[in-house]
Amino acid sequence: MKPYTLSACLLLMVVYLGVQALTGQRGLLSGGQRDALLNARETQLNRIVAERSDLEVRVRYLRSDSLSRDLLEERARAVIGFADPRDYVIQVSDTAPATVPGRATSRKS
Numbered sequence: 001m002k003p004y005t006l007s008a009c010l011l012l013m014v015v016y017l018g019v020q021a022l023t024g025q026r027g028l029l030s031g032g033q034r035d036a037l038l039n040a041r042e043t044q045l046n047r048i049v050a051e052r053s054d055l056e057v058r059v060r061y062l063r064s065d066s067l068s069r070d071l072l073e074e075r076a077r078a079v080i081g082f083a084d085p086r087d088y089v090i091q092v093s094d095t096a097p098a099t100v101p102g103r104a105t106s107r108k109s
Contacts, residue, residue, distance in 0.1 A: 022029050061068040083089050
């Protein structure tokens, strides 16, 4: 049995490495998963780059040498939650509209 022990160990090692080459984390069969992950990360990167460029523009307009009063007023209103007395504020609720009392609703059976 001694001469076959080394051969059996080498065969098991070759089988193990072969299975890992096919199904492992960087195996041949997991290429689709890597491509999907790469596409998701590229989409996330594009979104973050666009958000960063938008923030850079806002910061540039909020600097003291090129202060945009409109942007400053918009941000102050959004952060503080106040409105100008001349503004029209329309509150929208997320709930379903209630029926008006005294009105009959027509339902067909």
